[in-house]
Amino acid sequence: MRSFVEQVIQPNDADWELFEQMLTERTLSRKDHFLQAGEVARHVAFVEKGLVRNYYLKDGNAHSVYFYLEGSMFTDIHSLLTGQPSRYYFEALEDCQLLLIAQTDMERLYAQSAIWERFGRLTMQRQVVVVQEMKNALVFDSPQERYQQLVRQKPRILERVPQHMIASYLGITPVHLSRIRRNLLETGA
Secondary structure (H helix, E strand, O other): OHHHHHOOOOOOHHHHHHHHOOEEEEEEOOOOEEEOOOOOOOEEEEEEEOOEEEEEEEOOEEEEEEEEOOOOEEOOHHHHHHOOOOOOEEEEOOOEEEEEEEHHHHHHHHHHOHHHHHHHHHHHHHHHHHHHHHHHHHHHOOHHHHHHHHHHHOHHHHHHOOHHHHHHHHOOOHHHHHHHHHHHHHHOO
């Protein structure tokens, strides 16, 4: 967690101690949910160990939105900030160890420390960029280009996530994903 934070800001020991006091630990077993549709997000989570999938249900089918590996922070930011029920699920694909900070503690931390308020702002800006990049990929890139980008940027996901969930994340069927993978193998791309 500290190395994640220090990629964004450089808190001194007193700042770090203030932050650490607000953290709690949570363990999820494989297939447990951190948050389900209909619940209100009250925490931001940091993945110390494991893998979490963000997905939604439509017409009875699960559609993967994102995968959070070790060193990632996640929550349903819309639900957290508005108090409205989430429309998403966050499920452990592996046994997970999480560090949590409650939204109320986060607000208190921002009020007490300019450096932590800066961390919140910069982290939010980074998340906006990630969301925009995902949106751009869905609008402008072919499924094959999205798959190749996933291979380049997040190869560990391919090793740890079932193919049908990867296909769902890419917005294609598992059969289409198999064709793309076969085509790339045949062409050596």
